[in-house]
Amino acid sequence: MIMPITIRAIKKSEPGRMKAASIRIGAIILALVASSLFILLLSLNPADVYIKMIQGAFGTAYRIKETIVKAIPLVITSLGIAIAFKMQFWNIGGEGQIAIGSFAASYFALYMNDMPMPLMLTVMILAGMLAGGLWALIPAFFKAQWGTNETIVTLMMNYIALKWVMFLQYGPWRDPKSLGFPKIANFPQNAVLPKLLGVHVGWVIALILVVVVYIFINHTKKGYEIAVIGESMNTARYAGINIKKTILIAIMLSGGLCGLVGMIQASAVNYTLSVEITGGVGYTAIITAWLAALSAPLILIVSILFAALLEGGSYIQTVFGIPQAAAEILQGIILFFVLGSEFFVRYKFVIVKKHSAIAEKGAD
């Protein structure tokens, strides 16, 4: 007997709610333990670091505001991605849709800014959403018409969108007053989203959208059709659902929300268009949407926690003088455990003893 024991992963019949919750909590504890080891390697006290991380995210009014500002694009992008994912349309193109949305909004802010503020912002919002939606519509159309792989197409279109913005920044839209620095001019004051309670009004938009998307997915016909298509294309076909049309509408909405993020980030955070506008939100939102199980209320919570992790991470850099890479490793460890726990929610390990006289009962 060379290999008497094999370990096999077996799909669980149906994970209970309590059990799933305890696995996830266990994962977070394990993540903290593993991170502690890493922190000890840096000759720091783990407890101190964790406390500072929390302080960095929520410690003062200013830091809470910063965390919220980080959470806003995550919430809205996750909502957009969730609509597409609900249909099992893997929209990896959030980045590109954000970039194109911000480009369209910026066009009006820079070149047609002769409007009063409410009208100006409305035009920018509509332009951002429409552009993001249309950008997403391209892969959706190919998918609906010829069944192309949306993952590849949306991903590749990210690069086109980002390089287009870069081209504008270094070329035709470069601000002549920036003394050769590759930068697009700042938006005029009427193109900047106002603040409410110290944070730009994007947070109000995000909260409204959480409610709207929740209702859309759970209580409208289209939302229901999207879920049916996601679960079974054939069932949708047999029920007489117009699949092509529904795909186009859903992805238009998905891209539209991402485009709106582009507008908000350009107008309220950066005050201009730049290649850094997306900040990787299009990819991060995939993680948050997935962790939130595509549920709108959970997306709100997960996004805030994720933003807190980012803020806390950058805060400990300055407090403890550790490099950015070290802070990112900590974020990575925590994410690894949280995402990895999903595997244990769905599968369990069973030890199979070969050639033993008594058949072992599978250990849980």
Added chain:
Amino acid sequence: MDNNYISMKNINKSFGKVVANRNINLAVRRGEIHALLGENGSGKSTLMNMLSGVYTPDSGSIFIKGKEVQFAAPKDAIEAGIGMIYQHFKLIDVMTAKENIILGRKNSFLMNEKTLSDKIRDMSARFGLDIDPDKKVYNMSVGEKQTLEILKVLYRGAEILILDEPTAVLTPQETEKLFKIMRKMKEEGCAVIFITHKLNEVMEVADRITVLRKGETVMTVDKADTNPKHLTELMMGCPADLSIKRIETEKNNVAMEVRNLSAVNSEGIKVLKGMSFDIYSGEILGVAGIAGSGQKELCEAIAGLHPVKQGEIVFNGENLVGKSPAEIITKGVSLSFIPEDRLGMGLVASMDIVNNVVLKLYQKQKGIFIDRKPAEQKSVEIIERLSIQTPGIKHPVRMLSGGNIQKVLLGRELDSRPQVLITAYPVRGLDVNSCYTIYDLLNEEKRKGVAILYIGEDLDVLLELCDRIMVICAGEITGIVDARYTTKEQIGLMMTGTVNLMKEGEKSEHDNANNYTSH
């Protein structure tokens, strides 16, 4: 100690809280055909999956030739001489029979081509398997593919053959051939385990029969000591009436007229070749044919899901060709198609009963919002009417048993009060009890004057249940006959296209049918 080839003792297996096998005992002798009989969910497949190494028992032991074995993977079972033939063939279409046989074998490319062909021919001759080693799989009929599967496992040294509902996809002629092969294997000293729920086949070919019910062994009987009625009672645990009723209704008007219907598939191959037939209200028109003869395309063409190249479908004086699927549903044509995996078409597995019932209701609702209230009420009604076993209306349909899943689907379709009900394989994989519930439901609809197009697999059922049977072969109608005056063999000949009643002169359908049966 005994001459048992395989013996499985006190086998237990649970999946979560569900006990699939409880203290099951099974003994199979050398040189016998042993039928494993049981309703769906009685644990037949679980038991066989443990014998073929797919699952590991929770407790209990398996002996092969008197020696205890432990299978950690299917590979171990193959080495022990166990070969399982699944319902869905595991063959590679673009390869030849020979290539499929040596696929995955160690040192296979070192094998001399000629020796191999000779070896295959030898084995074919020994077991009476009729296979051309150089024929590509895509050129094979279903029967040939199955024969190849058998040859494949025999080549790998199997002496114990497990056949999982092997006749479901075969014509009567092919079934006869398969039985011949099984008998030949028995003579060669192999053990054959035959999983089925068709009693007539059991009576024809099996030596001994083990009946399972609800995960437990009821008993093992010799064929000589039993009869179909007795077996059914063992399977169901209660006395049973085995006849399917064909209720008489007045044949009144034509509900749907199909004229010269032709269609091509995405590769441009003709799948429906000028089909013409009528469906009367208050009748069940059965459709018989070998799997893949155009059944699916016909259903989908009527429902507006498959493009029609030519011809018309007249319903209430209107041509349905060119209408959208949603319009056709609203007009009163319902299609329920049970695919092989049973869930793929019609139901959303992860959603609950309410959300599945609402699928055929919401399109009639006004506005952009969806109202699930009426569906909740209907779900309760459907559960009650069809006695569906479920913990509640909010239970995901995926978690229900196969029979209950199909009842949800059919219940929903009947609830939409269609004038034409197209139902394809509604009893696919169902146990006897559930089958009869479904037949009763169809008869009830027939009495109400619904025109039913019933696409079936089991010819016995078609003959007993339907008023007329339309036989199709390669997208063509080869005969429409009166079910009361025809036999299984005649239908079998039409299924293969050997007999084509539609090409015999200019006689009408009924003349043809009568003519044929009077031979």
